[in-house]
Amino acid sequence: MRVLVVEDETALREQLATRLKQEGHVVDAAADGKEGLYFATDYPLDIAIIDLGLPLLSGIEVIRRLRAAGKVFPILILTARGSWQDKVQGLEAGADDYLVKPFEMEELLARLKALQRRAAGWTQSVLHCGPVALDTGAQTVHLHEQALELTTFEYKVLEYLMLHAGQVVSKTELTDHLYEQDFERDSNVIEVFVGRLRRKLDPDNKLQPIETLRGRGYRLTLPRSAA
């Protein structure tokens, strides 16, 4: 997914960016509130991590303006003070969760996943669509209770499609959210990966899990199920 990191502390910002990229996310990083607001307004984000104590424009103000502009992606706030007054203020401004510094990177990643899942309307960490079960925590996929071997990128594509199950997801959207900016956009890598996913998920061609809508993109046709 595409993550915006707004943090003025350079070391922490770089640590976060590096770690998030390792996890396969697309990362935009901003060092102050104004830049952060600009990125968040202009880029197709899935989630934003915003420090509360920012130069130029406070984190609270950035969040308030983003929500006022109709941005609905989840926002995780980072705060060093950790007082409840700060937390409540941030949450009331429109943030969805908070983390008090210093925090464990694993904790942050888990929170991001949960937020993304929640934003897509899933309440459990394991997503079930028909016979496919995708565990966002363990990053594993099961088909008919059988473990399925997927490459990292195949997993990312499937996760994105399952999070947005039933919705049309364009190729551009997939590239935007799963690739670094400098990736060559006109290559047909997405088609190749979707093709491989189809073969792995539907070896005998009965399930037809991913539908192609000409000129619009892909849609996961398997129905969401609660358990």
Added chain:
Amino acid sequence: MLSLNARQLLAASLALAAFLGLTGVSLDQAFRASSEAALRERLQAELYTLLAATDIDRKGKIQLAEELPEARFSQPGSGLYAEVVSNNQKQRWSSPSLLGQGITFDARLKEGERRFTQLGSGATLVYAMSFGVNWETAARGAENYTFTVAESADSFNAGVQRFRQILWRWLGASALVLLAVQGTILRWSLAPLRRVEKDLADIEGGAQQRLAGDYPKELQGLTKGLNALLDYENRQLTRYRHALADLAHSLKTPLAVLRGALTSTPDADELRRLTQEQVERMNQIVGYQLQRAATAGRATLQAPVSIAPLLQRMRASLDKVYADKQVDCRINADNTGVFYGDEGDLMELLGNLLDNAYKYCNGKVRITAQPVSQPLHHRTGLVLEIEDDGPGVPPDKLRAVLARGVRADESVSGQGIGLAVAQDIVRAYQGTLDIRASALGGAFISIAFPTR
């Protein structure tokens, strides 16, 4: 800025100078006027004597029937002169004293006319009194004469001069005395201010803790305010000192563990695990102590915080954070419940307790807030109850948390930290915190803030 002393002295000196100057000038004028009046009277008397002694013979010649009683008329240049002259200038008599003085009296007055003038200049300056007389003789009929008596201005001026000297000398002396008295009064009345200054310097130097002793009524507001501020400062300082000492002490244990591990743990994975564990512990300690230091404590002049809206805000926030759990949180609080204290402290207290409740519950949290009143106490108390359907607090943790004087390095992690923070805040407001098992199955935390 000009000191109070200098202001007072300057103002007093100016007033004194103006007062004494005006007094001097008016006394001088009065003395001069009365001297002049006395001179007139004397000259008038001499004039009558002259009139009485004067005789005019048949030829119209002016003669003195007898010697004038004042001897100075006979001594040339004595300063006292007399002249009788007929208005037609034909007859003239002058006192021997006028001989060779070069003084002429040119007044020619009608009968009954009187004139007082100053004549001549410099050494020959005189004050002259002239009087017109109509003298009828058998031989020559009625004729007009002018009688003049004059006195040199020297003695008059010398008298005025002498008076002036004495006057200004005395005025000067009394001004000095008055200034000295004024200065003394000033020193005496400003002495309390100087004492405050000295006491403050002593406090700064560490010789004393507060402004001691009696101060005049006018200064008591100031000194009481200063003392209250100093006391508050002292309390804060003590608290910070304790918090700092607690922090340092409680950090020593994990540091000791780490140092020991560095020398005695050969396995890298084990070392990493230990470091992680101790860093987490230190982080909790820092957070806990920071919280303690930030607690504002009982405030006397603050507006009370209404509890119900705050509970709703906290619930909305926590519902967001624990969205996955879909917690059913019910608040039973009306608008009468208020908390007398800092809003930040109350939020911290509720935040810690509610966060625990949300974290450990299976889906149900119940909050009750009730005001408590007592006759004669104008501030209501507050009873807060928070319960959940989670596993509850294990008894051993409970003891550790509720034991008085719990130190950060002894308190337990997780639920314990939140409870310890809550306990500290409640104590700062002289309240009580109690934990027991809830009918829902989890913890039942009850907090009571006393009426006052």
